[in-house]
Amino acid sequence: MKRKTRGEVFFIAFSTVSMILFAIITLLPFMNVIAKSVSSEGAVLTGQVNFWPVGFQLGTFRYVLDTVEFTNGLKVSVIVTIVGTIGAMFLTTTVAYPLSKPTMVGRKFFLLMFVFVMLFSGGMVPNYMLYRSLGLTNTILALIFPGMCSVFNILLVKTFYEDLPESVEESSRIDGASNFRTLISVVIPMSMPVIATVGLFYAVGYWNSYFAGVLYITRPALKPLQQYLYELVQASQVSPDANTITTDMTQYMNTSPESVRAATIFLATAPILAVYPFLQRYFVKGINIGSVKG
Amino acid sequence: MAKRNEFPAPTADVTAACSVQGPKHHRRDRIGYIKRNYDLYLLLIPALLYILIFNYLPMAGITIAFKDYNIFGGANPIDAIWKSDWVGLKHFTKLFSSPDFARVFRNTLIISFYRLLFVFPLPILTAIMLNEIINVPFKRTIQTIIYLPHFLSWAVVSGIFLTLLGSTGLVNQFINSLGGETINFLSSKKWFRSVLIVTDAWKEVGWGSIIYLAAITAVDPQLYEAATIDGAGKIRQLVSVTMPAIAPTIIMMLILRVGRILDAGFEQIFVMYHSIVYEVADIIGTYVYREGLGRMNFSYGTAVGLFNSVVALVLVLSSNWLSKRATDKSIW
Numbered sequence: 360m361k362r363k364t365r366g367e368v369f370f371i372a373f374s375t376v377s378m379i380l381f382a383i384i385t386l387l388p389f390m391n392v393i394a395k396s397v398s399s400e401g402a403v404l405t406g407q408v409n410f411w412p413v414g415f416q417l418g419t420f421r422y423v424l425d426t427v428e429f430t431n432g433l434k435v436s437v438i439v440t441i442v443g444t445i446g447a448m449f450l451t452t453t454v455a456y457p458l459s460k461p462t463m464v465g466r467k468f469f470l471l472m473f474v475f476v477m478l479f480s481g482g483m484v485p486n487y488m489l490y491r492s493l494g495l496t497n498t499i500l501a502l503i504f505p506g507m508c509s510v511f512n513i514l515l516v517k518t519f520y521e522d523l524p525e526s527v528e529e530s531s532r533i534d535g536a537s538n539f540r541t542l543i544s545v546v547i548p549m550s551m552p553v554i555a556t557v558g559l560f561y562a563v564g565y566w567n568s569y570f571a572g573v574l575y576i577t578r579p580a581l582k583p584l585q586q587y588l589y590e591l592v593q594a595s596q597v598s599p600d601a602n603t604i605t606t607d608m609t610q611y612m613n614t615s616p617e618s619v620r621a622a623t624i625f626l627a628t629a630p631i632l633a634v635y636p637f638l639q640r641y642f643v644k645g646i647n648i649g650s651v652k653g
Numbered sequence: 654m655a656k657r658n659e660f661p662a663p664t665a666d667v668t669a670a671c672s673v674q675g676p677k678h679h680r681r682d683r684i685g686y687i688k689r690n691y692d693l694y695l696l697l698i699p700a701l702l703y704i705l706i707f708n709y710l711p712m713a714g715i716t717i718a719f720k721d722y723n724i725f726g727g728a729n730p731i732d733a734i735w736k737s738d739w740v741g742l743k744h745f746t747k748l749f750s751s752p753d754f755a756r757v758f759r760n761t762l763i764i765s766f767y768r769l770l771f772v773f774p775l776p777i778l779t780a781i782m783l784n785e786i787i788n789v790p791f792k793r794t795i796q797t798i799i800y801l802p803h804f805l806s807w808a809v810v811s812g813i814f815l816t817l818l819g820s821t822g823l824v825n826q827f828i829n830s831l832g833g834e835t836i837n838f839l840s841s842k843k844w845f846r847s848v849l850i851v852t853d854a855w856k857e858v859g860w861g862s863i864i865y866l867a868a869i870t871a872v873d874p875q876l877y878e879a880a881t882i883d884g885a886g887k888i889r890q891l892v893s894v895t896m897p898a899i900a901p902t903i904i905m906m907l908i909l910r911v912g913r914i915l916d917a918g919f920e921q922i923f924v925m926y927h928s929i930v931y932e933v934a935d936i937i938g939t940y941v942y943r944e945g946l947g948r949m950n951f952s953y954g955t956a957v958g959l960f961n962s963v964v965a966l967v968l969v970l971s972s973n974w975l976s977k978r979a980t981d982k983s984i985w
Contacts, residue, residue, distance in 0.1 A: 485712070
């Protein structure tokens with residue numbers, strides 16, 4: 360092992376320290392929010408809470424989990440995420456197959472149709488009018504249809520299909536399988552890595568989406584969690600102690616609107632925090648498939 | 654019984670030729686191909702139907718940018734399109750003479766430019782520094798942490814920073830403890846844009862470094878060894894080996910970013926802004942929302958949106974063309 364020069368040692372040390380700082384800066388806001396969500400009302404209001412709970416209590420979480428807006432939002436978000444992801448995966452994995460066939464007649468035309476959607480859109484107002492004309496506003500479908508067909512994800516899957524070894528599909532064809540059959544029993548099972556990646560992209564997209572709700576949903580029972588959070592944040596921006604929640608807060612001692620907001624933020628993020636460390640590599644894989652293709 | 658696929662499987666060079674020129678079929682071959690592979694076309698249908706309804710149909714709705722649209726003027730919103738009167742370029746004339754539009758257009762460019770200046774270089778630096786960390790588990794841990802905020806929604810991120818930057822938040826406590834006055838960051842015209850930039854950086858820099866890190870790890874380690882033997886120090890290696898290796902990626906990302914300059918971060922601004930900071934934070938997207946849907950000026954909102962879409966399309970196409978010329982890389 361060769362010895363490192365002083366410059367090298369300095370450079371490595373500088374990089375390491377910077378990256379540790381970066382990680383700390385990323386984590387501190389989370390810690391602040393978590394600490395505030397489990398601290399007592401007095402401690403939060405007098406600004407004693409930094410990164411560690413002061414006057415520990417779990418009443419805020421009990422309170423948030425009891426509010427109708429939260430439980431409704433959670434239900435809507437879970438349904439939308441599950442149904443939306445399944446639908447989106449169906450659209451994506453099917454259409455990517457013909458588009459990955461270089462010999463397909465009309466492939467360029469269809470590909471162009473999909474790519475054009477990525478580049479140009481009718482805009483917010485015509486989109487809104489479409490949903491309204493179709494009678495989709497204030498239905499759960501208004502949360503599921505937007506984002507159900509991401510051309511970026513289609514292109515990811517298409518690239519993966521293209522890179523599968525030709526011989527496998529060929530042997531399936533020699534066995535007399537139709538294209539449809541080949542896709543279901545050969546191509547899709549071999550494409551599990553990209554399917555996992557794209558499925559995660561869709562699921563996170565659905566879970567995090569608040570704007571479809573803002574556009575199309577006014578009925579309280581249909582608002583997804585992120586829209587509820589958006590309204591909570593908006594209200595507290597106008598007046599910091601605003602309380603938009605209808606559930607009576609007085610029966611839950613020792614909690615403040617700020618703690619409630621913090622706990623809601625934490626709970627809305629919890630599912631992502633829970634699965635993210637285990638699935639991170641799939642996300643990274645996706646971005647790399649996308650970028651390698653020149 | 655399964656249908657036999659009689660079309661010969663393409664050999665490697667046929668595939669290569671096709672990807673350049675596209676398949677050349679005679680008319681009869683083409684019909685034969687479609688007949689034999691009809692199921693391939695069936696697979697297109699669900700997604701095709703989706704984009705026809707949800708992407709192409711709204712494009713027809715653009716016509717109301719040239720009309721005086723009244724949503725209640727017909728039996729349903731689509732019927733009302735036919736019944737409303739043509740007004741030509743009226744809404745575009747209004748657009749170009751409106752001081753409000755001038756303001757949002759300027760804000761869009763300024764905020765986008767700030768992002769480019771302050772946020773764009775950070776993932777590159779991050780990737781370079783990450784690459785220096787030798788201990789693999791430690792590096793992985795750092796990566797896991799710094800990629801995380803990318804997966805939070807803007808509603809969550811804005812909630813987090815409201816907690817942090819509010820009048821009783823951590824940052825103001827710190828300022829107060831140093832004897833400074835409380836700053837209301839989110840309602841201050843002076844500070845709001847900085848808040849946008851900082852929160853954007855916090856959320857996206859780690860994730861943005863992945864693409865550069867991939868480019869750096871692809872560099873042949875022998876190049877570094879050769880440079881070391883030639884007596885090149887760390888800085889020299891960085892300038893002469895690493896930078897040239899990732900330059901095409903940087904140029905591509907830069908050009909594509911410039912192509913999206915009219916998108917100043919709608920989802921972020923929409924959650925974070927409010928009427929006090931409209932003057933500095935209102936961008937084209939938020940303006941379309943408030944004018945078009947909030948105040949129900951459907952025609953005017955559509956006209957602003959159309960202007961935005963057309964300029965964005967021209968920018969993306971030309972920047973992609975440039976990227977192709979400059980680096981041989983493009984998004985498709």
